[in-house]
Amino acid sequence: EAAVTQSPRNKVAVTGGKVTLSCNQTNNHNNMYWYRQDTGHGLRLIHYSYGAGSTEKGDIPDGYKASRPSQENFSLILELATPSQTSVYFCASGGRRGGADEQYFGPGTRLTVL
């Protein structure tokens, strides 16, 4: 089964601090995604990548940067964290199944910004 891991699983940060969320996949998938999940908003796409070295803006990229240094790793960076970025963050990799890309999600990182 496809495997996506995230670290840390829980993080408490201070306002104005820098936060890096890491994601690793062992599926050899080209596509990777970062989402945040808040009550009432479902899954909102922040950044995504089509392969090593590439990053694309999603629907809510403001305040976030992404980095894809290798096929396996995709990071989400909050340079100046704010309380509004308190949320649960999910990473996913996308792989072909049944004729179209299907996404495989990690377990999530719960981020609290005080």
Add this chain to the structure above:
Amino acid sequence: QQKVQQSPESLSVPEGGMASLNCTSSDRNFQYFWWYRQHSGEGPKALMSIFSDGDKKEGRFTAHLNKASLHVSLHIRDSQPSDSALYFCAASPNSNNRIFFGDGTQLVVKP
């Protein structure tokens, strides 16, 4: 605006009952549809995909797609407490593009 709309927001059914979830998209380019399921404290996981008009059945789960009306539904028969979860409808315009998710339907199956 939201490209994928789901209804109802929440649904409660008795154990052994039928649960019906609905999804409508606003983009006629969408050709690929999925249902994802998320149990509390976990990441979402793909439950079923459906790419052609008609019904697709996998065990107790049946998905129905009507591309002309941009409507997809999920029916769960003989619902079990373990089916209690947040269900997302998702759609994509082509086979290698990002997926657009709805806001989810919270299903509770009561013993």
